[in-house]
Amino acid sequence: MLPEEDKNMNENILEIKDPVLTLEGLSVAYDTNVAVKNVSVGFKKNSVTAIMGPSGCGKSTLLRAINRMHELYENIETTGKIILNGQDIMDMSTIKVRRRMGMVFQRPNPFPTMSIYDNVIAGYKLNGIKLKKGQKDDIVERSLQDVTLWDEVKDSLFKKGTFLSGGQQQRLCIARALAFSPEIILLDEPTSALDPIATAKIEDLLVKLKESYTIILVTHNMAQAARISDYSLFMYLGELVEYDKTKKMFTNPKDIRTEEYLTGKFG
Amino acid sequence: MVKEKDSVIKDHSGSRLLKDKIFLIGIIIFSVITISPILLIIGKLIVKGYRQISLDFLIETTPNTFEAMTSIANGERIPGGIANGITGTLLMVLLAAVIAIPIGLITGIYLYENQEKRLAGVIRNISDILQGVPSIVLGLIAYLWVVKHVTQGFSALAGSTALAIMMLPMIVRSTEETFKMIPNAIKEAALALGVPYYRVILQILIPTGFSGLLTGILLSISRVIGETAPLMLTALGSSVINWDVTKPTSSIPLLIWEFYNDPNMVDLIWSSSLLLMGIVLAFNLISKQIAARRR
Amino acid sequence: MVNSEKITKIVLISVSLLIIVIAGGMVFSLFGGAIPSFKEFGLKFIVSNNWNPTEGKENYGALPFITGTLLTSVLALIIALPLSFSTSLFLGEYYRNKRISKIIGTMVDLLAGIPSIVYGLWGFYVLRPFLVSLGAPNQGFGVFTASIILAIMIIPYATSLSNEIIAMVPSDLKEAAYSLGATRLEVVLNVTVPAARSGVVAGYILAFGRALGETMAVTMLIGNSNLVPKGLFATGNSMASLIANQFGEADGLKLSSLIAIGLILFILTGIINAIGKFIIKKME
Known part of the structure; x- marks a missing residue:
């Protein structure tokens, strides 16, 4: 049933054994404008x-x-399957899905209204999960x-997170995502607003984090x-x-x- | 790098989603309650007021209490109209606009030209504070200034003074905001040609921002047309059509207040209010339309 | 050429200074007019609850009107709060950029356009009888009735500012909360509203300032008794409506006392508005 073109393309797509996350025929459309076309792909556990x-090209949309996240907006429609650890998550409540990623x-x-401390445990707070003080401190x-980031902020945990530098703020946001012990971490151009030094720190961090998490960047x-x-x-083009x-x-x-993209012919 | 593997925390998603729904329903119900008065009020005005509205109502002056009483006793429509109020409102609002528009425009231009200057900051703050002064206090001021010292009696001029002070800060604010939205390049292009500054203002800034300025002016007019309290202290009212700005003058809201206090005339409040509301809404909607078209 | 530039500058600055002159003149005239009353009664003017224009026993105390104004305004704010808060969430969050929001938003704006006297009429002929049928005392006149009308009148002022600020909360902030698994309600209460907090508060403060100075609608509903209101359903009077009611026959000490009340009202609204504007400035 696949058109000729798609068949050819499939040869260029690596098959992952025992993927932690699989997308099957995933498409995303803004109104009638298809931004992601029929993407099928598996992601390797503990890798970037x-x-x-x-x-x-639709990379952020994917x-x-x-x-x-697209379900927050009425005019965006997502079709296809998303399989996390063998379970299709398209029919689960988004509350459960998002906590795992x-x-x-x-x-x-x-x-901006929360302290550094509260930002880290924001996931628990937002989800109405009550923790003991000791548990919170641990997390x-x-x-x-x-x-x-700990050594840099341990003395100012109760100051507002917005007073940190851009790179520190971004690491705080990663910490906020980690606090819930998710299975997957999704990062959308996380260093595009940062200077080279802060970028390098985040990159080192991601390499370290893949020991425990699956990272999609x-x-x-x-x-x-x-x-x-x-x-x-x-x-390319969805x-x-x-x-x-x-x-x-x-x-x-x-x-x-x-090849053209990697050699800088367009982009 | 330890990862908490057994994070099987209950998420209570069922009850949380229920709360989410209930909250949204509450929002919708409260929003409907919020807007219901406008429908109820306009509905009431139309139902009770439309019968009195006719050509006579617009071109004749108010009847006296006795005429009204007889016609009610005979089961007839109350004769006469509110022409003295309509002309009074026209006179006073026009005069107020003539006073407030030039001052407001120039002050707004000054603020726009001197964004960072301390004096501009002071003027902007004072203008903001002035905008919050209750209209009844402005009535007192116009009484103390104009009724007592200029016209030696209640007058249209005094009423217009109060209305003008009300309009002024609104025009200042909208002028500054409008000019801020004009791209600097347009202004610089003219200045680069060596055009003197007052010509840049008159021939570039004002025409470019015209619809914005007009919106601000119309909105400020719509805000003062319905003012009653300050006019009670200044223009007082009159049962005849008056075009002399030094004499007591009526206005539509002042007439509504008189009718409200006179049991024989009370039937006229609805039609007068309907007309007043219609004028205010028209100004309001026209200015919104202009603003919307600008975007 | 240089000359015309100079003249332009001089015209701009001298006309702009007019606003300072007007404001200064207002303070000067109100103080001047109030002096006879302050001389006669001193501080007692503010704390005395006796307003008696009878010749020979003349005494003027502003306490009933200060309390009447504050009571109706605070009560109006309390009534307006849930309505305006819900409406600003409806407009700025839940149905942002939707057609229905445009319609509702326009209607809320129109509420601000209704003249005070029309509110008064509607309150007198519709709301008051309705409250009487529910068992309200004093034929429905009193603080409570006036407060309901005041609440409706100030809702647009509170709503328009907080709705704008709520709509301006960056969507990536909200998305961050959604990505942690929060429901919309949780996002609204924990992220959106706290981020918009100062704007929302400023909106309510400015609305409160409006309520303090409203005249006609209050005059027509509060009952105009020159006593400190004894309860929410008791009659009373506000500073603004006292001026409107008693100005016609006033001269001498009474006129001066009315001006003094105008001065107090002027200062009070000035302070409230300054606080509101200050919060807005800090936000920017």
Whole structure:
């Protein structure tokens, strides 16, 4: 049933054994405008997968489909299957789905009315989960340790998170996503608003975090994908063009469009 | 890097989603309650007021109490109309606009030109404070200034003074906001040609921002048309059509107040209010329309 | 050329200074007019609850009207709060950018356009009889009735500002909360409203300032008794409506006392508005 073109494309798409997360025929449409077309792909546990592509290719749209953020907006329709650990999550309540996936956004967005401490445990607070003081302290310390922010902020935990530098804020946002112990961390160009030093810190952090989490990262920065990702997805005009181990894709792209993008012919 | 594996925390998603729904229903119900008065009030005005409205109502002056009483006794429509109120409102609002518009425009331009200056900050703050002064206090002021010292008696001029002070801060604010939205490049292009500044204002800024300025002016007029309290202290009222700004003058709201206090005339309150409401709404909607078209 | 630039500048600045002159003149005239009363009664003017224009026994105390004004305004604010809060969430969050929001928003704006005297008529002929049928005393006149009408009148002022601020809360902030699994209600209460807090508060403060100075509708409903209101359903009088009611026959000490009340009202609304504007400025 697949059109000829799709069949050819499939050869360029790596098959992952025992994926932690699988997308099957995922499409996203804004009104009648299809932004992500029939994407099927599996993600490897405890690895960093980068989603690349020129702006407007649908990479952020794909990422946001995974934790069903599009359902916040009436004019966006997502179809297809999202399978997390063998379970289709499309029919589950979004409350449950989103708690299993942490999300980090383009611009650091700590809650401006909450302290650093409250930002880290915001997930618990928002979900109305009551914790004992000791439990909260543990979670806050562990999450901030995980993002290497603890030493920098341990004396100002009860100050507003918005007083931190951009890079610190973004690490705080990662800590906020980690506090819930999610299975997947989704990052949408998390360093695009940061300076190179802060970017390097976040990149180091992501490499460390993959020991415990599965990381999916949207990036417009090829060098970043090359530096830290294990697998790379290349999208173009809403289609998944190529998916492979990052090293392979960067040295030997199969599709001409991937090659042109990686060699800077467009983007 | 320890990960809490057994984080099987109950999420109570059922009851949370229920709360979510109930809250939304509450929001909708309360919003409907909020807007219901406008429908109830306009409905009431139309139902009770439309019968009295006729050509006579618009072009004749108010009847005296005795005429009204006889016609009610005979089961007839109350004769006469509110022409003295209509002309009075027209006179006083027009005069107020003539006073307030130039001052408001110029002050707004000054504020726009001197964004960062301390004096501009002071003027902006004072204008803001002035906007919050109750209209009855402005009535007192116009009484103390104009009734006592200028016209030596209640007068349209005094009423207009109170209304003008009311309009002034609104025009200042809308002028500054309108000009702020004009791209600097337009202004600089003219200045680069060596055009003197007053010409830039008159020939570039004002025409470019015209619809914005008009919106602000119309809205400020719609706010003062219905004012009653300050006019009670200044214009007082009159049973005849008066065009002399130094004489007591009536207005539609003042007539409504008189009718309300006169058991024989009370039937006229609804039609007068309907007309007043119609004028206010028309100004309101026209200015909104202009503002919407600008965007 | 240089000359015309200078003249333009001088015209701009001198006309702009007029607003300072007007404001200064207002304070000066109100103080001047109030002096005879303050001289006669001193501080007692504010704390005395006896307003008696009878010749020979003349005494003027503003306490009943200060309490009447504050009581009706506070009560109006309390009544307006849930309605206006819900409406601003309806407009700024739940149905933002929807057609229905445009319609509701326009209607709320129109509420601000209804003249005070029309509110008074509606209160007198519709609301008051309705409250009487529910058992309200004093033929429905009193603080409570006036407060309901005041509440309706100030709702647009409270709503328009808080609705704008709520609509301005960045969507990535809300999305961050959704991505943690929060429901919409949880996002609204924990993220959106706290982020918009100062704007919402400023809106209510400015609305309160409006309520303090409202005249006609209150005059027609509060009952105009010159006593400190003994309860929510008791009659009373406000500063603004006292001025409107008694100005016609006033001269001498009485006129001065009315002006003094105008001065108190002026200062009170000035302070409230300054606080509201200050919060808005800090927000920017």
